[in-house]
Amino acid sequence: MERQNLAAMLSAHGVRPTQQRIAVFDYLLTHHTHPSADTIYNALSREYPVFSRTTIYNSLNTLLEAGLIRAVTITPEEQRFDGNTSDHGHFRCLSCGEIFDFEVDPAVIRSFCPSGFREEQSNLFFTGRCPRCLPPRH
Amino acid sequence: MERQNLAAMLSAHGVRPTQQRIAVFDYLLTHHTHPSADTIYNALSREYPVFSRTTIYNSLNTLLEAGLIRAVTITPEEQRFDGNTSDHGHFRCLSCGEIFDFEVDPAVIRSFCPSGFREEQSNLFFTGRCPRCLPPRH
């Protein structure tokens, strides 16, 4: 997406479109790898000479509050982030550590929510082995 | 459960039944509050005079490896633990922070796992407001 469009999206959500926020948002929309703050930091510091860790955290928290990105609480070590804010499932491979997306019908998932509770976000995720890490079948 | 039975369970899983491990395991089986390591530490230090944080972490990791307890990766701040190792869903209230259990059919949840992936653990959890924190209906 054009940087100008990204800036417009931020403005539309009441977020001042600074260079840094646009870069973080752009990274999350382009890379569907559920990166950690550190991964984003390493990638962006290569591109931009000065880009502090603090700013990554500031930008991520601002984008989270605006609802433009999502936090993925799957890995115990660190928080992961996702530019895809639509409801979808996650699969984490215990061998290679990669996190995969898969489609789920949000209405079906929500139907499991116990009565009396007001659901705001639903999460379905599996851990196991991905096809690449499984031994080939005979 | 009797301490002797707890010790037998640990032994059966190849875990040497020390006083500390029995106490941690007992706590998780008795309290269904998905406590953090710190919560367990605070509770047990009141009961036992000497009980270090390191030992809590050591015991939890040992019990995890033995499959006697489960880690609940729901809160971004800290790891939570659960003495209930059967498949079940979680609901985290954004107001009071409490984590509730609810029943789900493991087979139904597993059916959402994408083909080609080998599922080892399935997790379904919601965030939102619990009945106590919701405004009363008219």
Added chain:
DNA sequence: GTTCCTGCAAAAGCTTTGCAGAAGA
């Protein structure tokens, strides 16, 4: 010009590690 943001340094909080003494088999 005023407000809000960036980024450095420092700190805070959770978890792990190294190692000497102690407990379990």
Added chain:
DNA sequence: TCTTCTGCAAAGCTTTTGCAGGAAC
């Protein structure tokens, strides 16, 4: 007795905070 575990101190990591300079409007 020999192995394994405990627990203190210290360190490692992720994330947050305070604050001065700078960018955005």
